[in-house]
Amino acid sequence: MTIEQQLRAAALEAINELYGAQPEEKMLQVQLTRKDQKGDFTIVVFPLLKVSKKKPEETGEDLGRFIQEKLPMVVGFEVVKGFLNLSLSPNFWVERLNELAVNADFGMQPASADAPLMMIEYSSPNTNKPLHLGHIRNNLLGFSLSRIAAANGYRVVKTNIVNDRGIHICKSMLAWQKWGQGATPESTGKKGDHLVGDFYVLFDQHYKAELKEFTEQKGMSKEEAEKASTLMAEAREMLLKWEAGDAEVVSLWKTMNAWVYAGFDVTYKKLGVDFDKIYYESDTYSVGRDMVLEGLSKGLFNRRDDGSVWADLSAQGLDEKLLLRSDGTSVYMTQDIGTAKLRFDDYNIDKMVYVVGNEQDYHFKVLSLLLDRLGFDWGRDLVHFSYGMVELPEGKMKSREGTVVDADDLMEEMVATARDMARELGKLDGYSDEEAEEVYRMVALGALKYFMLKVDPRKNMTFNPAESIDFNGNTGPFIQYTHARIRSIFRKAEEKDIAWKGSAPVGLVLNEKENNLIRSLVSFPNVVREAGAAFSPAIIANYIYDLAKEYNQFYHDNPILFEEDARVRDLRLTLCHAVAQVIKKGMWLLGAGVPDRM
RNA sequence: GGUCCGGUAGCUCAGUUGGAUAGAGCAACAGCCUUCUAAGCUGUGGGUCAUGGGUUCGAAUCCCUUCCGGAUCACCA
Numbered sequence: 097m098t099i100e101q102q103l104r105a106a107a108l109e110a111i112n113e114l115y116g117a118q119p120e121e122k123m124l125q126v127q128l129t130r131k132d133q134k135g136d137f138t139i140v141v142f143p144l145l146k147v148s149k150k151k152p153e154e155t156g157e158d159l160g161r162f163i164q165e166k167l168p169m170v171v172g173f174e175v176v177k178g179f180l181n182l183s184l185s186p187n188f189w190v191e192r193l194n195e196l197a198v199n200a201d202f203g204m205q206p207a208s209a210d211a212p213l214m215m216i217e218y219s220s221p222n223t224n225k226p227l228h229l230g231h232i233r234n235n236l237l238g239f240s241l242s243r244i245a246a247a248n249g250y251r252v253v254k255t256n257i258v259n260d261r262g263i264h265i266c267k268s269m270l271a272w273q274k275w276g277q278g279a280t281p282e283s284t285g286k287k288g289d290h291l292v293g294d295f296y297v298l299f300d301q302h303y304k305a306e307l308k309e310f311t312e313q314k315g316m317s318k319e320e321a322e323k324a325s326t327l328m329a330e331a332r333e334m335l336l337k338w339e340a341g342d343a344e345v346v347s348l349w350k351t352m353n354a355w356v357y358a359g360f361d362v363t364y365k366k367l368g369v370d371f372d373k374i375y376y377e378s379d380t381y382s383v384g385r386d387m388v389l390e391g392l393s394k395g396l397f398n399r400r401d402d403g404s405v406w407a408d409l410s411a412q413g414l415d416e417k418l419l420l421r422s423d424g425t426s427v428y429m430t431q432d433i434g435t436a437k438l439r440f441d442d443y444n445i446d447k448m449v450y451v452v453g454n455e456q457d458y459h460f461k462v463l464s465l466l467l468d469r470l471g472f473d474w475g476r477d478l479v480h481f482s483y484g485m486v487e488l489p490e491g492k493m494k495s496r497e498g499t500v501v502d503a504d505d506l507m508e509e510m511v512a513t514a515r516d517m518a519r520e521l522g523k524l525d526g527y528s529d530e531e532a533e534e535v536y537r538m539v540a541l542g543a544l545k546y547f548m549l550k551v552d553p554r555k556n557m558t559f560n561p562a563e564s565i566d567f568n569g570n571t572g573p574f575i576q577y578t579h580a581r582i583r584s585i586f587r588k589a590e591e592k593d594i595a596w597k598g599s600a601p602v603g604l605v606l607n608e609k610e611n612n613l614i615r616s617l618v619s620f621p622n623v624v625r626e627a628g629a630a631f632s633p634a635i636i637a638n639y640i641y642d643l644a645k646e647y648n649q650f651y652h653d654n655p656i657l658f659e660e661d662a663r664v665r666d667l668r669l670t671l672c673h674a675v676a677q678v679i680k681k682g683m684w685l686l687g688a689g690v691p692d693r694m
Numbered sequence: 695g696g697u698c699c700g701g702u703a704g705c706u707c708a709g710u711u712g713g714a715u716a717g718a719g720c721a722a723c724a725g726c727c728u729u730c731u732a733a734g735c736u737g738u739g740g741g742u743c744a745u746g747g748g749u750u751c752g753a754a755u756c757c758c759u760u761c762c763g764g765a766u767c768a769c770c771a
Contacts, residue, residue: 122711130714140713142751152751177714178751222771259771404769413697414767421769428771457698458766484699485765521733539733551707554699556764558706563720567733570707570719577733585730592730626710638708638718645718652726652735672730694733 099192099618100126102167103137103182110162117147128615134174135181136189136615142178152178186606189614190667194599196617197674203620203681205249213444214250216242218451219369220257223356224264225293227363227503229486229493229559230453233548237483238451239369239687240549240633245449247685248628253443256371257435260353261378266334268292269348270327271299281355287362287504288355297495303327339425366507368541368687373442375435381426384434387470388419396469407466417462432463433470440472448474449631454482454554481631484556486548501559510540513565514573523694535691539573542688546572549686550637570641572688575679578644579690582676585656587692589669594657600667609650613671616643620678624685633686640682647675 097105103126111119123143129135141148141156148155156175160182164170169188174181196202218238221227227235238254246252272279272295281288303325310321322328337345364370388405391397397407397419405420419430426434439445450460460480467475485492493500514536518524524532547564551557567573589596606614620639627635656672659665680690 125711125713127710127713133714138714142713145751179714262771264771402769418769423769425769427769431771453765454699455765456771459771461698482699487764489705517733521731523731523733555707556700560706560720563706566720568720569733571733573733574719577731581731581734588730622710630710634708635710641708641718648734649736651730655730657730693731 099169099184099188100137103139103163103170106163106166107139107159109166110159111144111147114158114162115147115149119144119147123147128619129181131612133176133179133181134183135172136184136611137182139180139182140178141175141180156180186604186611187602189606189611189618190600190602190604192618193614193667193670193674196620197599197670197677203624203678204247205624207246207249207251211249211251212446213253214245214447214449215253215255215439215443215445216245216449216451217255217257218242219364219371220259220452221360222259222264223289223292223353224268224296226287226289226359229501229503229506232367232503232506232544233483233486233557234451234453235364235367235369236545236548236687237481237553237633240545240636240685241449241451241481241631243685243687244624244627244631244633244636247624250447253373253445254371255439256374257380258357258374258376260376261338261381263331263335264296265349265353266331266338267299268296269345269352270331270334271295271302272352273348275302281358287359288352288357289359289363290502290504291359292352292356299327299331363503366541367503375438377431377435380434380438381431382434383437384430384432385420385424385426387433387437388430391470407462407469409462409465412465414458414462414465417466419466429459429463429466432459433466436463436467436472436475440474445474447477447479449479449481451481451483454484456480457482479631481553483553486557486559489558489560501561506561507540507544509561510544510565511536514540514543514567517567518694527693535694538689538691539567539576539694542572542576542683542690543567544572545686545688546575546637549633550641552634553632572683573694575640575644575683576688576690577694578647579676579679579683580692580694581651582647582672582679583692585669585672589657592657594665596669596673597666598670600670601663604663604667606667607654609646609653610667610671612646613643613650613675616646617674617678620682627685636682636685640679643675643682644679647672 104124107124107126108119111117125140125143127138129138139159141152141159144155145152148158153175156178160173160175160180163182164173169184170182171185172183216238219231219235221231242252242254275298276295279291281291284291306325306327307318307321310316310324311318316324334345338349388397392399392405397405399405402422403424404418404422407417407419409415409417417429418427421427452460457480464475464478467478488499488501490499518532518536518539524535527535544564550570623635623639627633654668656665656668659668683690
C-alpha cells in the first residue's frame with residue numbers, strides 16, 4: 097500500500113469513527129503539501145465539513161489527532177486555513193529512499209509475456225523530401241511514447257508507414273530523368289533523401305515556370321494552365337505506368353527510393369529513433385482497395401455513376417468520404433485501411449496508436465468509424481495521438497520561402513554549438529576526441545529532445561533556434577549537467593577513498609532540501625504512470641527538470657564529500673545516487689542520454 | 695459558414711481528479727567560484743490567467759457568451 101493509500105484509509109476510518117459518515121471518493125483529497133508549508137501530505141478538510149458539522153480548524157484537528165495516533169510514521173500535524181498538513185517521520189522517508197535507491201526497476205513496470213501489446217506508428221515520411229523540424233517532433237514524440245508505454249508494462253511495437261508511392265514521387269523521378277544527367281548520391285556526394293528532394297523542388301520550379309508562361313504569354317487562366325501543363329501530364333502518365341508495373345519506371349522508382357531510405361536511415365540513427373516493423377504504402381494500398389470493394393459488395397459503401405466509391409458518414413454526423421477514385425485508384429484513406437489490416441494480421445494488437453499531427457484529426461475520426469464499420473472491433477478505440485504543429489518565431493515553415501528547417505542541418509548545428517561551448521568551458525579536457533564527440537552529440541541531442549518534448553504535445557509550439565541552442569536554464573543540458581555533477585562526486589569519492597555504504601542510516605534529522613528531494617524521488621513512479629495515461633512525455637520532462645532544480649539547490653547548500661559526519665554523508669551520497677538514477681531513467685524515457693562528464 | 699483545438703509575465707512554457715499567496719526559464723538588473731563541475735546558485739522587478747457571466751466553501755482549471763489565433767471540411771497526402 098502506498099503512503100497516500102494508507103493516509104486515505106486512516107482518514108476514512110477517522111471520519112467514520114468521529115462523525116459516523118462514509119464520505120464519497122471526491123470528498124477526501126490527499127495531496128503533497130505545498131513547498132512553502134510545513135508538512136509532507138495535505139488533507140483538504142473543506143469537503144468534510146458537511147459531515148463533521150464543525151469548523152474547518154476543529155475538523156482538521158480531529159482528523160490530525162486520529163491519524164497521528166493511528167499511523168506511526170505520522171509524527172506531527174498542523175491545520176492551516178482548512179488544510180490539514182501532516183508531517184511524516186524522517187525515518188519513514190529514509191526507508192523509502194533506501195528502497196528506491198537499490199531498486200533497478202524503480203518507476204518502471206516491466207512487461208510480462210502476456211502484457212497487452214501496443215503498436216505505435218510514428219514518423220510516416222514521404223519519400224520525396226528529407227525530414228524537417230515537423231518530422232523531428234513527430235519522431236521524438238513517437239519514440240518517447242513507446243518507451244513510456246514500455247515503462248508502463250506494455251509490450252510495444254514501433255512501426256513506420258512510408259509513403260513511397262503516388263504522384264509526388266513521380267515528380268522527383270521525372271525531374272531526375274529530364275535534368276538529372278545521371279546524378280547519384282555517390283556522384284554528387286549528397287545524402288540520397290536530399291538529392292531526391294532537390295529534384296522534387298526542381299520539378300516544382302519548372303512546373304511553375306510553365307504555368308507562368310501559359311498564363312502570361314498565352315493568356316490562359318490558372319486552371320487552364322494547370323490542365324495544359326505537359327510536365328504534370330507526364331508525371332501523371334508516369335504514375336499510371338508505375339501502377340501498371342512498367343519495368344523502367346519501377347526500376348527507377350526502386351533506385352530512387354533506395355537512395356531516400358539510405359538517407360533516412362542516417363537521420364533516424366542520428367536522432368536515435370528506430371522501428372520494429374516498417375510498412376510501405378506501395379504494399380498496403382491494394383489491400384485497402386480490396387477491403388473497400390469487399391465492403392462495397394456488403395453494402396457498407398456506395399458507388400456513384402462515375403465509378404467512385406464513397407462512405408456515407410452522415411449518420412455519425414460527418415459527411416461523405418471518398419474511398420476510391422473514379423479511375424479505381426486508392427486515396428490516403430484507402431491506404432490507411434489496408435495498412436491497418438496488414439498490421440492486425442501481423443500482430444496481436446491490443447492498442448493501436450497513431451502519432452500524427454492535429455491537422456489530420458478529421459482523417460482519423462473518419463478512419464476510426466470506417467474500420468469499425470468494416471468489422472474491426474479495435475477500430476473504434478484506436479488512438480490518434482494528435483500533436484500540434486511546430487512553428488518558427490516568424491510563423492509557419494514554408495518550403496516556398498525556404499524557411500523549412502532541415503533535420504540533418506539542425507542536428508549538425510546543435511552538435512557544433514555543444515562542441516564550441518564545451519571547448520570554451522574546457523569541460524572535457526583529458527577526453528579523447530572520440531569520447532568528446534560522443535558527449536557533444538549527447539548534449540546536442542539532449543538539448544533538442546528536451547526542447548521539443550517539454551511542451552505539451554497537443555499544443556502548437558514555437559521553435560526558436562536561438563533558444564534551442566541555449567544550454568542554460570530549463571534545458572536538456574541543465575539536466576544532463578546535474579547528472580554529470582553527481583557522477584563526478586562519486587569519482588571524487590573513489591579518488592579520496594571515501595567509502596559509501598550504499599544506503600542511508602536511520603535516525604537522522606532531515607533538512608528541508610533533503611526532505612524535498614526524497615519526496616520528489618518517491619513520486620517518480622506516479623509521474624511515469626501519469627505520462628503513460630496522458631500520452632505525454634512533457635510530464636516526464638517537467639518532472640526531471642524540477643528534480644534537477646531541487647538537486648542543484650541541495651548541492652549548493654550542503655557539503656556531500658566534505659560532510660564530516662559519516663552518517664550524514666552516507667545519506668547525502670544515497671540521495672545523489674538515487675537522483676542520478678532517476679534523472680537517467682527520466683531522460684531515457686525521453687529518448688535522451690546523460691553523460692558522466694560534460 | 696460547420697466542426698475541432700488553443701489564448702497564463704515582454705518572450706517560451708508549467709500549473710494534477712476544482713484547493714492555500716498562479717510558478718519556472720529566457721531577457722533586464724544586483725550578488726555568489728583558494729571547498730564536491732558557475733552548462734550552477736541567490737535576490738529584484740514583471741500578471742484584469744483573452745472577455746463577460748454562471749456553478750460553490752473555493753475557479754487559470756467545470757458550464758455558457760463574446761473577441762482573437764490556428765487546424766479542418768479535396769477524386770492531395
